[in-house]
Amino acid sequence: xxxxxxxxxxxxxxxxxxxxxxxxxxxxxxxxxxxxxxxxxxxxxxxxxxxxxxxxxxxxxxxxxxxxxxxxxxxxxxxxxxxxxxxxxxxxxxxxxxxxxxxxxxxxxxxxxxxxxxxxxxxxxxxxxxxxxxxxxxxxxxxxxxxxxxxxxxxxxxxxxxxxxxxxxxxxxxxxxxxxxxxxxxxxxxxxxxxxxxxxxxxxxxxxxxxxxxxxxxxxxxxxxxxxxxxxxxxxxxxxxxxxxxxxxxxxxxxxxxxxxxxxxxxxxxxxxxxxxxxxxxxxxxxxxxxxxxxxxxxxx
Ligand code: FAD
Numbered sequence: 001x002x003x004x005x006x007x008x009x010x011x012x013x014x015x016x017x018x019x020x021x022x023x024x025x026x027x028x029x030x031x032x033x034x035x036x037x038x039x040x041x042x043x044x045x046x047x048x049x050x051x052x053x054x055x056x057x058x059x060x061x062x063x064x065x066x067x068x069x070x071x072x073x074x075x076x077x078x079x080x081x082x083x084x085x086x087x088x089x090x091x092x093x094x095x096x097x098x099x100x101x102x103x104x105x106x107x108x109x110x111x112x113x114x115x116x117x118x119x120x121x122x123x124x125x126x127x128x129x130x131x132x133x134x135x136x137x138x139x140x141x142x143x144x145x146x147x148x149x150x151x152x153x154x155x156x157x158x159x160x161x162x163x164x165x166x167x168x169x170x171x172x173x174x175x176x177x178x179x180x181x182x183x184x185x186x187x188x189x190x191x192x193x194x195x196x197x198x199x200x201x202x203x204x205x206x207x208x209x210x211x212x213x214x215x216x217x218x219x220x221x222x223x224x225x226x227x228x229x230x231x232x233x234x235x236x237x238x239x240x241x242x243x244x245x246x247x248x249x250x251x252x253x254x255x256x257x258x259x260x261x262x263x264x265x266x267x268x269x270x271x272x273x274x275x276x277x278x279x280x281x282x283x284x285x286x287x288x289x290x291x292x293x294x295x296x297x298x299x300x301x
Contacts, residue, residue: 004185004285005185005285008184008185008281008282008285012278029276029277029280031250032248032249032250032251032271032279032280032283033060033249033250033271033272033273033276033279033280034249034270034271034272035272036272036273036274036276037272037273038059038076038079038080038083038272040272041057041059041080041270041272042083042087042089044249044270044272045057045084045087045089045090045091045270046087046089048268048270049089049090049091051257051260052260052261052266053256053257053260053266053267053268054090054091054092054244054265054266054267054268055089055090055091055092055267055268055269055270056091056092056093056094056128056246056267056268056269056270057080057084057091057092057093057094057270057271057272058093058094058095058096058130058269058270058271058272058279059073059076059077059080059095059099059272059273060271060272060273060274060275060276060278060279061073061076061096061099061273061275062096062098062099062275062277062278062279063278064098064099064100064101064103064104065103065104066104067101067104067105067108070099070100070101070104070108070109070112071101071112073099073100073112074100074112074115074116076273077093077095077116078115078116078119080093081093081116081119081120081123081125082119084123084125085123085125091125091270092120092125092126092127092128093116093120093125093126093127093128094128094130094269095113095116095127095128095129095130096130096132097109097113097129097132097136097139097140097143098132098136100112100113100116102136102139102140103136106139106142106143109139109143110143110146110147113129113143113147114147114150117147117150117151117153117154118150118151120153121151121152121153124153125153126153126154126155126176127153127154127155128154128155128156128157128176128178129143129144129154129155129156129157130156130157131156131157131158131159131180132184133184133186134162134184134186134187134190134191137159137162140156141156141168141172144156144172144175148175154175155175155176155177155178155215156172156175156177156178157177157178157179157180157219158172158177158178158179158180158205158209159180159181159182159183160179160180160181160182160192160198160201160202160205161181161182161186161191161192161193161198161201162182162186162190162191162192163190163191163192164190165201165205166205169205169208169209169213173209173212173213173214174213174214175213175214176214176215176216176217177209177213177214177215177216177217178217178219178246179202179205179206179209179216179217179218179219180202180219180220181198181199181202181220181222182198183282183285184282199222199225202220202225203225203228206218206225206229206232207232210229210232210233210236210238210242210243211236211238215242215243215244216242216243216244217243217244217245217246217267218243218244218245218246219245219246219247219269220245220246220247221247221248221251221252221255223255226245226255226259229243229245230264240263240264240265241265243265244264244265244266244267245259245264245265245266245267246266246267246268246269247266247268247269248268248269248271248283249268249269249270249271256268
């Protein structure tokens with residue numbers, strides 16, 4: 001637990017984040033980040049597509065405190081949408097509201113997201129609003145509510161560590177939802193703290209949305225959860241077109257291929273860009289074994 005807190009703390013260090021941007025992918029991050037530019041990302045996406053795997057693309061960006069940075073992030077995401085369309089890639093977009101200026105000004109962020117939703121809508125490309133920490137949760141749902149009046153190509157994430165996830169999943173049952181355990185450190189008045197509680201709630205939410213909801217993206221590397229879902233969908237005769245499994249780029253690669261070849265819809269989360277540091281530190285927080293990646297990188301020079 002202590003190590004987890006250390007890495008979450010490091011992920012929030014703006015100085016290290018800015019420094020890391022100057023040096024390209026380091027410390028083993030290249031195994032879990034699909035390059036620093038769009039050309040590299042599209043190449044990875046096409047390779048995954050060729051293996052029967054669809055992708056959700058995250059143009060990494062954090063610590064956005066200037067409007068100019070948020071505008072740049074928006075323009076980059078528009079470029080990704082154009083590239084997906086041009087290359088006819090089997091891919092959609094994942095984005096973080098903070099990247100589009102949520103911490104600067106809600107209305108400004110909403111306008112950025114509106115422009116992205118409109119462009120993606122033209123091409124029939126889905127936009128997933130990734131969920132960040134608790135402070136950004138409600139404003140992110142508010143933006144989804146607002147833009148859903150105009151566009152139907154939007155969905156979001158339910159984080160199982162939150163107590164309020166039961167209400168949120170019910171409210172958003174007609175949306176395509178990604179269900180995750182939750183990646184940030186949250187206080188005990190709003191979130192479950194133990195792995196047992198989070199895992200139990202996670203399964204409950206997945207089952208609920210599979211039975212009552214629109215499309216379910218089960219985003220986990222946990223083979224126990226995956227095996228449980230396989231059994232559950234069989235017992236309840238839920239067809240494969242109602243759900244997919246999702247994993248992060250570079251994680252459990254064999255299992256990703258196996259699930260796709262077993263006939264399940266599979267979607268890989270493909271992050272790319274210079275702003276890899278916070279993303280990479282959160283992955284180390286989730287699974288300190290990922291430190292092996294760092295160790296290999298440092299000792300095989
Ligand atoms: P864990 O609880 O970390 O692991 C459970 C068990 O699975 C482990 O004990 C181990 O036995 C096995 N396992 C896990 N990883 C591996 C591995 N690499 N190799 C071998 N065995 C392994 N979080 C958010 O807060 N917001 C988001 O928008 C968000 N989007 C996500 C999108 C995707 C596609 C994914 C996969 C995750 C996302 N997350 C998001 C992160 C998520 O909330 C969890 O923090 C993260 O997935 C770790 O939990 P887990 O379910 O994968 O398994």
